[in-house]
Amino acid sequence: MNEGKKSIAESISREPLLWDRGRVGRSGFSLPKRDVEDTPINEALLGQGPDFPDVSEVDVVRHFTKLSQLNFGVDTGMYPLGSCTMKYNPKINEKQAKLEGFTGAHPLLPCELSQGALEVMAELEEFLLEITGMDAVTLQPAAGAHGELTGMLIMHAYHKFHGSHRTKIIIPDTAHGTNPASAALCGFKTVPVTSGPDGILGADTVAEIMDEETAGIMITNPNTLGLFEEHILKIAEAVHEKGGLVYGDGANMNAIMGIADVGALGIDILHLNLHKTFSTPHGGGGPGSGPVCVMKNLASFLPVPRIITHNGEFALSEDFPLSIGRIHGFYGNFSVMVKALSYILSMGSDLKKASQLAVLNANYIKEKLKDVLHLPFDRPCMHECVFTDRLQQKNKISTLDMAKRLIDYGYHPPTIYFPLVVSGAIMIEPTETESKEEIDNFVEAFKAIAEEAAHSPDLLRQAPTAGRISRLDETEAARHPCLTG
Numbered sequence: 001m002n003e004g005k006k007s008i009a010e011s012i013s014r015e016p017l018l019w020d021r022g023r024v025g026r027s028g029f030s031l032p033k034r035d036v037e038d039t040p041i042n043e044a045l046l047g048q049g050p051d052f053p054d055v056s057e058v059d060v061v062r063h064f065t066k067l068s069q070l071n072f073g074v075d076t077g078m079y080p081l082g083s084c085t086m087k088y089n090p091k092i093n094e095k096q097a098k099l100e101g102f103t104g105a106h107p108l109l110p111c112e113l114s115q116g117a118l119e120v121m122a123e124l125e126e127f128l129l130e131i132t133g134m135d136a137v138t139l140q141p142a143a144g145a146h147g148e149l150t151g152m153l154i155m156h157a158y159h160k161f162h163g164s165h166r167t168k169i170i171i172p173d174t175a176h177g178t179n180p181a182s183a184a185l186c187g188f189k190t191v192p193v194t195s196g197p198d199g200i201l202g203a204d205t206v207a208e209i210m211d212e213e214t215a216g217i218m219i220t221n222p223n224t225l226g227l228f229e230e231h232i233l234k235i236a237e238a239v240h241e242k243g244g245l246v247y248g249d250g251a252n253m254n255a256i257m258g259i260a261d262v263g264a265l266g267i268d269i270l271h272l273n274l275h276k277t278f279s280t281p282h283g284g285g286g287p288g289s290g291p292v293c294v295m296k297n298l299a300s301f302l303p304v305p306r307i308i309t310h311n312g313e314f315a316l317s318e319d320f321p322l323s324i325g326r327i328h329g330f331y332g333n334f335s336v337m338v339k340a341l342s343y344i345l346s347m348g349s350d351l352k353k354a355s356q357l358a359v360l361n362a363n364y365i366k367e368k369l370k371d372v373l374h375l376p377f378d379r380p381c382m383h384e385c386v387f388t389d390r391l392q393q394k395n396k397i398s399t400l401d402m403a404k405r406l407i408d409y410g411y412h413p414p415t416i417y418f419p420l421v422v423s424g425a426i427m428i429e430p431t432e433t434e435s436k437e438e439i440d441n442f443v444e445a446f447k448a449i450a451e452e453a454a455h456s457p458d459l460l461r462q463a464p465t466a467g468r469i470s471r472l473d474e475t476e477a478a479r480h481p482c483l484t485g
């Protein structure tokens, strides 16, 4: 057992497994003595049960409460994980999703008994179209990457329908990693393009490589550097001119809700991450939802079933002969849709303000920290800002060291070493839900860490020290996870 492994085991062993807490004969409840005879046949039927520990109710409650306290979430503190939009999601939206009528709805019920659920979906579709400025949408995809795959299938179906055989997709170096993966999964060859020194893509760069064998481009806007692709109109023009389509990765919608009309930017297909922007946290391990919006000329390729209105009632129709087919069992992850609709209705026109505050907060952090952290692109950012560890390298302190030290200061670390185009990247996304005081505290913590990097670098190399678990050997932890201590 190496050092790293031992320390994990030691830390976790402070909270024993329920099996170790159990004592033979202990029970979680007591019932009055039964007044009938034992029936031996029952024992026989029961047979040998699973080896559950004998524990009391308080044993169980304390065990799980302690485990829950080992976790860090948006409910515990600021979670500035760039690219993930880990904002606070109001509990009211969870409450709506938990309404009995929704949780009890069965996907196999006929449409006439599911009018309420279908109305929720139809209404959400309308709102998403209004927010994005697109023409038609599917709610089926279960995540952002799944939306990308759906979008690529739609792009492929569109070209096939028009009798054109296209094999390539242009993908800028600032795209999210899932973009090339989704394109490749669809059989497209990805053609990388490099962004300019200002961190955004030039239209000429795209025009140069766009040809009639290229199906289109996948562009993340705002891009993964947190910068708005300002030449998007010209880029879209260059792609359309050669018969291609523009796929917009809209996972960063939190920066532009009610501000940018994506349809008017020349984007033909766009996915959203409801589990980032619309009141479900990203990375929570729970269900997600990555709706795909398209312009009119692509609507007939959307997955089926689609929600239609028929004789004043909502219905599900499979009658779309050009559709790419189903991409999810039933209709997608319904509870995430309920939360999104509840969020949109409760925010109303404040959605725009949410984006404005998200952008303001990121720019505030950028300005406050640029004296202590190297800022590779010193220009106004959108909802997240990207620094590097260049200034700390002279003290042999890396991005990883600083991120780990933030844990000691009570923060979830930002996204690190992403985007890949920035060496030693530290990507901070504060979101709109943090107050100025919280953000100021975070800034002070980072300044203190920069100070430590200069004067007591050893402290950082050992971080985190305040948590239950010290620095892990990340390779070892990934290859040989030690789950039981």
Ligand SMILES: *Cc1c(COP(=O)(O)O)cnc(C)c1O
Pocket (backbone or CB within 6 Å): 083, 084, 143, 144, 145, 146, 176, 178, 220, 224, 249, 251, 252, 273, 288, 290
């Ligand atoms: C998060 C993200 C994705 C992928 O979304 P998942 O739901 O995690 O699959 C794609 N693109 C960008 C820009 C993202 O931030």
